[in-house]
Amino acid sequence: MADHTRPPENAADTLWPAPLARGPVEATVTVPGSKSVTNRGLVLAALASEPGWLRRPLRSRDTLLMVAALRALGVEIEETVSSNSAATPGSPGPRAAGEAWRIIPTALQGPATVDVGNAGTVMRFLPPLAALAEGDVRFDGDPRSYERPLHGVLAGLRALGARIEDGGRNALPLTVHGNGSLDGGRVSIDASSSSQFVSALLLSAPRFNQGVEVRHTGEGGVPSMPHIRMTVEMLRAAGAQVDAPEDGGEADVWRVTSGALLGRDLTVEPDLSNAQPFLAAALVTGGTVTVPDWPRHTSQPGDVLRELLTEMGAACRLDERGLTVTGGGRIHGIDADLSEVGELTPGIAALAALADGESVLRGVGHLRLHETDRLAALTKELGALGCDVSETADGLRIRPRPLHAGVFHTYDDHRLATAGAILGLAVEGVEVENIATTGKTLPDFPALWAGMLGSEPSEGA
Template sequence: MQPGADDPWSAPVATGPVRATVTVPGSKSGTNRALVLAAAADGVSRLRGALRSRDTVLMAAALRELGATVTEESGPGADQGDAEIVVTGPVGAARGTATIDCGNAGTVARFTPALATLARGDVRFDGDPRMRDRPLTPLLRALRELGAHIDGDRMPFTVRGTGAVPGGAVTVDASDSSQLVSGLLLAAARFERGATVTHAGHRLPSGPYLDMTVADLRAAGVVVDVDDPTADLLRAGATPAASTRRWRVEPGGPRPLDRVIEPDLNSAAAFVAAAAVTGGEVTITGWPAATEQPGRMLPDLLVAMGCRAELVPDGLRVTGGGRITGIDVDLSDFGEAAPVLTGLAVLADSPSRLRGIAHLRLQETDRLAALAGELGRLGARVTVTDDGLAITPVPLHGARLDPHADHRLAMTYAVVGLAVPGVTVDDIATTGKTVPDFARMWATMLAG
């Protein structure tokens, strides 16, 4: 069992090279996308290997409020957060005046409002205090342009569900979060005319997540066309002043599916980072040979920092090289890796620069400020830049660190604690957002 929010967790120091095989829970992003599509479909869907964590439990509860039936069954990895989930859709009558608690889950806050427009009745949305500051307004305005009735532009707000949305064309600035577009696309096939969604603004962050959304829609039989003029200009050698991308979702579907959720490659980052820190070897089971998850970039990033990474029959094997090399990289497509890479960078033998991650200021916490401030308690020299972080390695010492209710930060502190004695972490249980029982899994990994 993980220590509670009031019990500081002593990060264990590695006494030698870590050698372990680790099975991480199912993808949070994959699970919540699959849940939304299943609730939008007319029929029964079964999700195997789905993640059971705070964010996915909140999503399941939200879909029940919208009239879908969601039943969770324990899977073989239930103790590590895996579940089998049966969903019967489509969404229908909201339960009186329904209330959806989004917690601090961006996927719940941004994926369910469009579905709520298809239910009949009022649906009130609220969440943790931090959620009131996270980007949401462009999505709600876009839904109004498509014919939805919504009171408010940020949390708390109320969707006046009428059971139908006309749909059509809409332009949205999703520069702060690609989820603003995914939230529209996931429900668009249920709109009367479908939807054509155009992003116009700065470069889209975390673009691979939109590729995940499109792939999941197509797997469920939805017709989606994608037009990416910005990518065409970049391939031609031009430097566009702004970013434009367009998706056309045809009406009809999605159909119910039985599917297996991939392992969460983002959550795997901390475990394979242990190989880098200790000069050991960690294998992540079930690593897909091909995937839309942005975590597919993780092996190349670790190689750039001095590791060896290879696909083996069991999954992905990462072997530490005995030292960590600093890195200069644009992480705009994979900002989720920034916390753990920062943890490795403070232990490296040369400076690092992480770029393209200004949007991390708007995550579960301001990740850039939190990483600089908290790792600074260890003596680390981490500077916040306009679009990321600059890290200069210096000797470190122990300290008590606050993850600011952010699962990725808590995991990062565990990584640093492998090499720095005296690191304690407040609220390690916040890792339950994506990795239930992280502390036990971490100890098991260190035990080999």
């Protein structure tokens, strides 16, 4: 496997001076829409029996890759942007109140080529759709995508009757030989490395001839379970019949009945996980940050930020204005199981490096298989700035030490980039390599960050 803790050779050419906070932050930050909801909504709309709408979607690299892939399979997606929106069709931009995508489902067709980039939702959610297409669909992506696990999805599809050619690697690049339908039925998979294996099979299951019964049989539990609950909730909202463990059913077993999906008019919530760096800024600076439109009830796992930030010393208030977080002047160490919210780990680790005591982050061994090996990368980069960090079997142990200036490498990982920005608020001279990688799920991050701080975007953004 390639060394994903080695910074790119051209890192010095893409350094972003992370702005130092000159005092308590006082800001309201409108966060773009949820990637998880946007890409699930696109898949369900593409499989529906009638047109649907996706309003206020996230427009980022991952979601635009999903749009391009669905179009390659024959799905029509019309984009409308109101005149007061800063976004333009086909390019990343902020979440706009007047923006909407109309999805018109058609018979899925090959031959087609899908570029997954390094988007887990695209590389895992779309092979089941490709099995329903007429013709061959080839999947390829960024070099790192070749190393990310796909075995659960591919093994499941093969057991359900799909023909897939991948040279025996169980990884990209690969070709799905679609014949217009898939039998479906019962399947057992190991989903201990990604909840997306389960979600991928469930999302397309209403179109399988026999629906699907997915049983997780791996030795470890399924990580990021809230993302599967999001999938179940969105399937039910689209008219699917789903039986899930949380309904009192069998543990680690999900069933979806074959049937037509409804075209929905869905408004996408703000991405709660992407709100993390902005809310963390309140804790770091002893200030106050409000994120509008924070839902009172949501399937997004990022909602646990309210609990985590409170434990680390913040005051959180959810009201008609949104979620408001106020820092208490100190950051407390934390002992937390983040197995259900692994994507929050880099940001929590950054806060832990600035805390008044030791932190232990548990349950996130699966992060070694994400956009990069996040545990190794965090250990190396936090350590390079002076923090005492060590990997455990399933997480990190962080002992704060005085931090100093330095380069914080991102390894093309958006969560590492925002973690570096959090550190830069308190540590003068932190430079984040390749801040542009935030465009994967959080477009225009440097401008949003500068706006929060009341300054101009830093050079190198």
